[in-house]
Amino acid sequence: MTEGLDTSASIEEASARAEKLRDELRYHAHRYYSLDAPEISDAAYDALIRELEAIEARWPELITPDSPTQRIGAVPSGQFAPVRHAQRMYSLDNAMDLGELDAWLERVEREVAGRNCAFVCELKIDGSSLALTYEDRMLVRAATRGDGTTGEDVTANVRTVKSVPLKLLVGGVARAQETLFGDESPWRVEVRGEVYMPKVSFERLNAEQEAAGLPLFANPRNAAAGAVRQKDPAITASRDLSTFMYQVVEPRALGLESQSAALQWLRDAGFRVNPDIKACALGADVHAFCEWALQARDTLPYEIDGVVVKVDSFALQDELGFTSKAPRWAIAFKFPPEEKTTVLREIRVQVGRTGALTPVAEFDPVSVAGSTIARATLHNEDEIRRKDLRIGDTIIVRKAGDVIPEVVGPVTRLRDGSETEWSMPMTCPSCESEVWREEGEVVPRCTNAGCPAQRLERLGHWAGRGALDIDGMGSEIITRLVEQGLLHDVADYYLLTRDTLASLDLGRTKKDGTPVLLGETMAAKLMASIEASKTRPLAKLVFGLGIRHVGATVAEALTAAYSSLDALMAATVEDLAAVEGVGPVIAGSVHAFAENAENVDIVHRLQTAGVRTAEERTAPEQPQTLAGTTWVLTGALEHYTRDEAGMALKALGAKVAGSVSKKTSYVVAGAEAGSKLERALELGVPVLDEAALQAVIDSGNLPA
Numbered sequence: 001m002t003e004g005l006d007t008s009a010s011i012e013e014a015s016a017r018a019e020k021l022r023d024e025l026r027y028h029a030h031r032y033y034s035l036d037a038p039e040i041s042d043a044a045y046d047a048l049i050r051e052l053e054a055i056e057a058r059w060p061e062l063i064t065p066d067s068p069t070q071r072i073g074a075v076p077s078g079q080f081a082p083v084r085h086a087q088r089m090y091s092l093d094n095a096m097d098l099g100e101l102d103a104w105l106e107r108v109e110r111e112v113a114g115r116n117c118a119f120v121c122e123l124k125i126d127g128s129s130l131a132l133t134y135e136d137r138m139l140v141r142a143a144t145r146g147d148g149t150t151g152e153d154v155t156a157n158v159r160t161v162k163s164v165p166l167k168l169l170v171g172g173v174a175r176a177q178e179t180l181f182g183d184e185s186p187w188r189v190e191v192r193g194e195v196y197m198p199k200v201s202f203e204r205l206n207a208e209q210e211a212a213g214l215p216l217f218a219n220p221r222n223a224a225a226g227a228v229r230q231k232d233p234a235i236t237a238s239r240d241l242s243t244f245m246y247q248v249v250e251p252r253a254l255g256l257e258s259q260s261a262a263l264q265w266l267r268d269a270g271f272r273v274n275p276d277i278k279a280c281a282l283g284a285d286v287h288a289f290c291e292w293a294l295q296a297r298d299t300l301p302y303e304i305d306g307v308v309v310k311v312d313s314f315a316l317q318d319e320l321g322f323t324s325k326a327p328r329w330a331i332a333f334k335f336p337p338e339e340k341t342t343v344l345r346e347i348r349v350q351v352g353r354t355g356a357l358t359p360v361a362e363f364d365p366v367s368v369a370g371s372t373i374a375r376a377t378l379h380n381e382d383e384i385r386r387k388d389l390r391i392g393d394t395i396i397v398r399k400a401g402d403v404i405p406e407v408v409g410p411v412t413r414l415r416d417g418s419e420t421e422w423s424m425p426m427t428c429p430s431c432e433s434e435v436w437r438e439e440g441e442v443v444p445r446c447t448n449a450g451c452p453a454q455r456l457e458r459l460g461h462w463a464g465r466g467a468l469d470i471d472g473m474g475s476e477i478i479t480r481l482v483e484q485g486l487l488h489d490v491a492d493y494y495l496l497t498r499d500t501l502a503s504l505d506l507g508r509t510k511k512d513g514t515p516v517l518l519g520e521t522m523a524a525k526l527m528a529s530i531e532a533s534k535t536r537p538l539a540k541l542v543f544g545l546g547i548r549h550v551g552a553t554v555a556e557a558l559t560a561a562y563s564s565l566d567a568l569m570a571a572t573v574e575d576l577a578a579v580e581g582v583g584p585v586i587a588g589s590v591h592a593f594a595e596n597a598e599n600v601d602i603v604h605r606l607q608t609a610g611v612r613t614a615e616e617r618t619a620p621e622q623p624q625t626l627a628g629t630t631w632v633l634t635g636a637l638e639h640y641t642r643d644e645a646g647m648a649l650k651a652l653g654a655k656v657a658g659s660v661s662k663k664t665s666y667v668v669a670g671a672e673a674g675s676k677l678e679r680a681l682e683l684g685v686p687v688l689d690e691a692a693l694q695a696v697i698d699s700g701n702l703p704a
C-alpha cells in the first residue's frame with residue numbers, strides 16, 4: 001500500500017510517481033545536506049522517502065541505482081580495488097607563516113606582470129581527499145587520494161555520504177542541462193574535494209568508542225579516513241561524514257575558465273561547497289583572509305589546518321605551470337601550531353626500555369589541533385629547570401609539527417604561590433631500586449635488570465614497527481599478558497597460542513558488566529602477526545633486542561658485517577669496534593649483551609621457536625681479492641670522487657677507513673693530500689697515486 005498511489009495503480013503510473021519522488025527528494029537532500037538550507041521539515045522528507053520505499057518494495061524492477069533509497073548497497077567483496085587517477089592528485093607547497101605567504105603572492109604577481117591576477121582562498125579542511133567520477137550525471141566511482149597517482153575504490157562507502165550526489169542536479173537549480181554540462185556526450189566529469197567528520201560527530205564517535213571499550217580516534221581526520229575505508233558501508237553511513245568539493249578536473253571541457261566559475265558549477269550540480277570561500281582581487285586581501293581564518297578556526301564546526309590560495313584564472317594557472325612536485329599557481333598557508341593553556345597537575349616519571357627515567361607532564365585534558373591531549377614528555381630534569389615548570393602552574397601546550405604534544409612553558413604571572421617545584425626521585429617509580437645518573441649524562445637510569453617497567457618497554461620495542469613489527473600487539477595487550485604471567489621476555493611471544501589470546505581479559509567491562517575479552521578475530525590476527533615477525537630482516541631483529549646504543553642505523557651496520565646473530569654474539573670487542581659506524585662504546589655494549597646468560601637464553605629460545613636469526617647473503621659479484629686490506633683515500637682524484645673510489649674498492653672486498661694508522665694497508669693520495677699523506681709516510685704505509693689505484697680497480701689485483 002502506498003500513500004501517493006492507490007492500490008490499482010499500474011506500473012507505468014508507479015514508475016512516473018517514483019521518478020517524481022526521486023527528483024523531489026534529491027532537491028530537498030541538496031537543500032539540506034549541501035546548502036544547509038532545508039525547505040521542508042525532516043518529517044515531511046521522511047514521508048516522501050517512505051512513499052518511494054513502498055513503491056520500490058512493490059515493484060522492485062523500478063529501483064534505480066541513483067535512488068535516494070539506495071545509498072547503502074551490498075557489502076563490497078574484500079579489498080578496495082586500486083584506482084589509477086586520470087590526473088595526478090597533487091599536494092601543494094606550504095607557506096609556514098604570513099611572511100612566506102606574502103613572498104609567494106609577490107612572486108606570482110611579478111610573474112603575471114601587471115595583468116589582473118585575482119586569487120581564490122579556500123579553507124583547508126582537515127579531512128581525507130576524495131575523487132568522484134560521474135558519467136551521464138550518475139556517480140560511478142569514488143576514490144581515495146592514495147599516493148596521488150593510485151588511490152582506492154571506495155564507491156560503496158562514499159555513496160552513503162549524504163552530501164555526495166548520486167545523480168547530479170539539473171532541475172533542482174535554475175540552469176539548463178546544456179549550460180551545466182557542455183555538449184559532450186556521453187559525458188563524464190571528475191570532481192575532487194575533501195570528506196571530513198564534523199567536530200561534534202567526532203566527539204560523539206569517541207564517546208561511543210569509549211563506552212564500548214574500543215580504542216579512541218586520534219583526530220577527526222583519522223576518523224574520517226577510517227570511516228571511508230570500512231568494510232561495511234553501513235558503518236560508514238553511521239559515521240556522519242560530510243564533504244566539501246573544490247575542484248573540477250577538466251574544467252575547460254565544461255566551458256569553465258576560472259576556479260570561481262568551477263566552484264559555482266559544483267554548487268549548481270548539487271555538491272556541497274564551503275561557504276567561506278573568498279575571491280580576492282589583491283594579495284593584500286588574501287593576507288587579510290588568512291588572518292581572519294586563523295581567528296575563525298575555533299568557531300568552525302569542522303577542523304581546518306590552513307588556507308589554500310589559488311590563482312583564479314585557468315589561463316594564468318597554465319602560464320605559471322608546475323614544479324616537479326606541486327603547482328606554482330597555488331599554495332597552502334599552514335596555520336602555526338595551535339597553543340592552549342591548561343593546568344600542570346603532576347609530573348610522572350616513565351621508565352624506558354634501557355632504564356632511562358623520563359619526566360612526563362600530566363595536565364588537564366585540552367583539545368589542541370583536533371585532538372585531546374593530557375600529557376607530554378618533558379625529556380629530562382634540566383629541561384624542567386630551564387622552562388621553570390612547577391606543579392600547579394598554568395602552562396601553554398601545543399603540538400609540535402601538529403603531532404607530538406609539547407609543553408611550551410608556564411604563564412608565570414598567573415602563579416599564586418601554591419605551585420611546587422619538582423625534582424627527580426632518587427628511586428625507580430616501578431621497582432624502587434636506586435637510580436643512577438652517569439657523569440655527563442642528563443638522564444638518570446634504573447639499572448635493575450628485572451625492573452617491570454623496563455620489561456614492558458622492551459616487549460613493546462620488540463613488537464614495534466621499526467623492529468619485529470607484530471601488527472596489533474599494542475601496549476595494552478602486552479601489559480595484560482605480562483600481568484597474567486604469559487609474557488616475561490621477547491621469546492615468550494612465540495609460545496602464545498590462539499586460545500590463550502582469545503580468552504585474554506582486557507581488564508575492562510562492557511555496559512552489561514561482563515569482562516571484555518580479546519576475542520577470536522583479534523587472536524587470529526595477532527597469531528598471524530607473530531608468525532610474520534619470525535622472518536623479519538636480521539637488522540630489525542638486532543634492533544628489536546634493545547641492546548643499549550644499538551639504534552636502527554647501528555643495527556644495519558652490525559648486520560652488514562655479520563650475517564647471523566650467532567656470529568654477532570661471538571664477536572670480540574675489537575672485531576665489533578672495527579665495523580664501520582661502530583665505536584668502542586657500542587662494541588662494549590653489544591659484547592656485554594652477548595655475555596649475559598639471560599640474553600643467551602632468550603636468543604636460544606627464539607631460535608628454537610623458529611625465529612630467523614641468520615640471513616643468507618648472495619655471494620658477492622666480484623671476487624673479493626682485496627679482502628683483509630684497509631685503504632685510506634686522501635686528496636682530490638681526477639677521475640673519481642673519493643666515495644666512488646671507495647665503493648669500487650669495497651666491491652673487491654677492501655675495507656675503507658677514514659684515518660691512517662699502523663693497520664692501514666694502502667693510502668691513495670690525490671692532489672693536495674695533506675696530513676693523512678704525511679702520517680702514511682711517517683708510518684711507512686705504502687702510498688699509491690691515482691694511476692696505481694686505477695690499475696688495482698681494473699685488474700682486481702693488489703698493487704705490485
Ligand SMILES: [Zn+2]
Pocket residue numbers: 351428429430431432433446447448451452453454
Ligand atoms: Zn626500575
